[in-house]
Amino acid sequence: xxxxxxxxxxxxxxxxxxxxxxxxxxxxxxxxxxxxxxxxxxxxxxxxxxxxxxxxxxxxxxxxxxxxxxxxxxxxxxxxxxxxxxxxxxxxxxxxxxxxxxxxxxxxxxxxxxxxxxxxxxxxxxxxxxxxxxxxxxxxxxxxxxxxxxxxxxxxxxxxxxxxxxxxxxxxxxxxxxxxxxxxxxxxxxxxxxxxxxxxxxxxxxxxxxxxxxxxxxxxxxxxxxxxxxxxxxxxxxxxxxxxxxxxx
Amino acid sequence: xxxxxxxxxxxxxxxxxxxxxxxxxxxxxxxxxxxxxxxxxxxxxxxxxxxxxxxxxxxxxxxxxxxxxxxxxxxxxxxxxxxxxxxxxxxxxxxxxxxxxxxxxxxxxxxxxxxxxxxxxxxxxxxxxxxxxxxxxxxxxxxxxxxxxxxxxxxxxxxxxxxxxxxxxxxxxxxxxxxxxxxxxxxxxxxxxxxxxxxxxxxxxxxxxxxxxxxxxxxxxxxxxxxxxxxxxxxxxxxxxxxxxxxxxxxxxxxxxxxxxxxxxxxxxxxxxxxxxxxxxxxxxxxxxxxxxxxxxxxxxxxxxxxxxxxxxxxxxxxxxxxxxxxxxxxxxxxxxxxxxxxxxxxxxxxxxxxxxxxxxxxxxxxxxxxxxxxxxxxxxxxxxxxxx
Numbered sequence: 001x002x003x004x005x006x007x008x009x010x011x012x013x014x015x016x017x018x019x020x021x022x023x024x025x026x027x028x029x030x031x032x033x034x035x036x037x038x039x040x041x042x043x044x045x046x047x048x049x050x051x052x053x054x055x056x057x058x059x060x061x062x063x064x065x066x067x068x069x070x071x072x073x074x075x076x077x078x079x080x081x082x083x084x085x086x087x088x089x090x091x092x093x094x095x096x097x098x099x100x101x102x103x104x105x106x107x108x109x110x111x112x113x114x115x116x117x118x119x120x121x122x123x124x125x126x127x128x129x130x131x132x133x134x135x136x137x138x139x140x141x142x143x144x145x146x147x148x149x150x151x152x153x154x155x156x157x158x159x160x161x162x163x164x165x166x167x168x169x170x171x172x173x174x175x176x177x178x179x180x181x182x183x184x185x186x187x188x189x190x191x192x193x194x195x196x197x198x199x200x201x202x203x204x205x206x207x208x209x210x211x212x213x214x215x216x217x218x219x220x221x222x223x224x225x226x227x228x229x230x231x232x233x234x235x236x237x238x239x240x241x242x243x244x245x246x247x248x249x
Numbered sequence: 250x251x252x253x254x255x256x257x258x259x260x261x262x263x264x265x266x267x268x269x270x271x272x273x274x275x276x277x278x279x280x281x282x283x284x285x286x287x288x289x290x291x292x293x294x295x296x297x298x299x300x301x302x303x304x305x306x307x308x309x310x311x312x313x314x315x316x317x318x319x320x321x322x323x324x325x326x327x328x329x330x331x332x333x334x335x336x337x338x339x340x341x342x343x344x345x346x347x348x349x350x351x352x353x354x355x356x357x358x359x360x361x362x363x364x365x366x367x368x369x370x371x372x373x374x375x376x377x378x379x380x381x382x383x384x385x386x387x388x389x390x391x392x393x394x395x396x397x398x399x400x401x402x403x404x405x406x407x408x409x410x411x412x413x414x415x416x417x418x419x420x421x422x423x424x425x426x427x428x429x430x431x432x433x434x435x436x437x438x439x440x441x442x443x444x445x446x447x448x449x450x451x452x453x454x455x456x457x458x459x460x461x462x463x464x465x466x467x468x469x470x471x472x473x474x475x476x477x478x479x480x481x482x483x484x485x486x487x488x489x490x491x492x493x494x495x496x497x498x499x500x501x502x503x504x505x506x507x508x509x510x511x512x513x514x515x516x517x518x519x520x521x522x523x524x525x526x527x528x529x530x531x532x533x534x535x536x537x538x539x540x541x542x543x544x545x546x547x548x549x550x551x552x553x554x555x556x557x558x559x560x561x562x563x564x565x566x567x568x569x570x571x572x573x574x575x576x577x578x579x580x581x582x583x584x585x586x587x588x589x590x591x592x593x594x595x596x597x598x599x600x601x602x603x604x605x606x607x608x609x610x611x612x613x614x615x616x617x618x619x620x621x622x623x624x625x626x627x628x629x630x631x632x633x634x635x636x637x638x
Binding site: 014032068069072073076185186187188189191192194195 | 252254267268270271272275278279282307308309310313317322323324328332
């Protein structure tokens with residue numbers, strides 16, 4: 001199976017983000033970047049499918065040169081090669097179109113995404129790419145079985161209060177969810193091997209997005225807590241406030 | 250506790266390659282996931298976390314700077330150093346295990362062994378299938394290894410070894426011991442397999458330091474080993490000393506890891522511990538302690554990084570290793586003691602890592618060439634006068 005994993009580099013979830021001077025983009029100086037955590041499940045699953053069924057795993061990333069760090073990590077985990085659709089500054093084009101146009105040239109049996117990127121939380125790139133490629137798409141997948149000979153996939157997806165089991169033909173687009181697997185750490189031999197694996201850099205197809213970001217705002221700072229009293233004496237007042245002000249009891 | 254983010258006051262990361270950073274970050278994550286959750290319990294019970302051996306082997310830390318053809322990762326020496334730094338951020342005892350396996354067992358087999366010995370032992374040691382130890386120090390010969398009493402005598406196609414070794418990390422759990430002994434008055438290395446008749450390795454008890462590491466005696470009474478078990482390509486003290494240079498190189502990096510753990514714990518503690526209605530980090534005396542810590546760590550980081558670059562160029566001198574081992578362990582021990590101080594009474598419990606690092610570093614200061622002996626090595630290199638005796 002030839003598998004493409006779409007991976008995004010995102011700010012570490014512990015980052016305290018700042019809004020840039022233009023008021024509509026993030027100030028990314030002094031930000032620590034990581035592989036989008038949901039994409040790690042996709043990378044791991046792709047490597048496991050390759051280990052089971054053979055084939056090749058290609059990591060596809062749209063982003064600036066700094067994304068190369070995390071691409072190498074994915075290669076060290078066991079992906080075979082990578083393509084970086086190189087951007088400079090804030091990419092104004094349509095990300096899904098850029099990815100889909102690249103995937104069309106790659107002849108893949110399966111395209112894996114994390115179910116969403118934790119930076120913008122749009123949760124739509126996998127679905128849009130599937131639409132542009134005219135392929136079936138299943139998201140929030142927690143179990144995946146492939147039968148490459150029959151060109152079929154069986155997937156389990158999380159739904160409210162339960163699990164849905166679906167079948168679909170290959171090629172297909174899958175969005176992965178936590179629980180699918182436990183992503184491996186790369187080992188040191190993998191890190192050495194990753195240096196020699198091919199990484200192709202090219203310009204993305206840049207078709208203007210119809211959605212424009214016009215502003216970003218941070219949530220309002222959290223107000224200080226209120227100290228009612230200390231010890232048992234405070235209980236009646238606490239109950240009154242929970243009932244009358246907070247209205248939770 | 251917040252995830253450890255490293256200590257990098259001088260943007261030293263910009264001096265590291267992508268591969269070196271990825272190596273460091275990978276081992277850092279391994280230490281967070283696998284070592285820190287279990288280390289206090291093992292220290293309390295004085296047990297070695299042996300189940301970490303296959304995990305460290307899978308990660309590839311044993312002999313990581315030795316070539317791929319023998320099952321090793323083939324990394325450069327800066328990456329190797331960063332691995333040691335992160336392991337010792339976990340625990341000096343765990344780092345000691347890896348140092349002994351890689352620098353004191355795999356390295357001598359690699360550097361002084363026959364091709365047959367290398368092909369047989371190195372892949373098994375790299376994969377953790379076999380554990381090794383290094384027998385040089387004796388009860389009466391520590392800083393003075395040249396005076397060793399352990400002897401080897403040729404007897405047909407065998408050697409017969411007699412003597413005793415002490416303070417041997419991994420001894421009791423080792424499958425293979427690199428034993429240094431005098432043959433016709435000259436030091437040679439011998440590979441002694443466990444279960445060889447006459448060879449025993451009782452564990453030494455009662456340690457207050459490196460409690461999560463096995464320390465043993467090696468007792469050799471008429472131990473007959475095949476003649477092919479001699480390390481053929483070295484004779485004289487330069488054999489064991491060459492191994493010690495490798496291990497000390499790793500220790501110089503490792504000590505920085507311990508120091509980072511103590512500094513990181515102290516900074517967090519000082520920011521969260523409230524006295525007189527404010528964090529103790531707001532007091533000048535505490536700030537000075539933290540400032541000294543981060544300054545010494547930064548100097549130590551630059552020292553080992555340049556040492557690693559020299560080693561990768563093949564021009565590192567053993568006396569330069571002495572400077573880094575001596576300085577970095579010394580500052581780490583000082584930092585650990587001050588960290589204990591910042592933690593107040595809490596600093597004496599194993600709820601915080603500082604007392605464990607502090608006690609461990611007392612051993613690290615003494616083993617692999619004491620602080621004082623390394624001072625004399627530096628002294629000899631700058632004056633031309635040996636002052637050991």
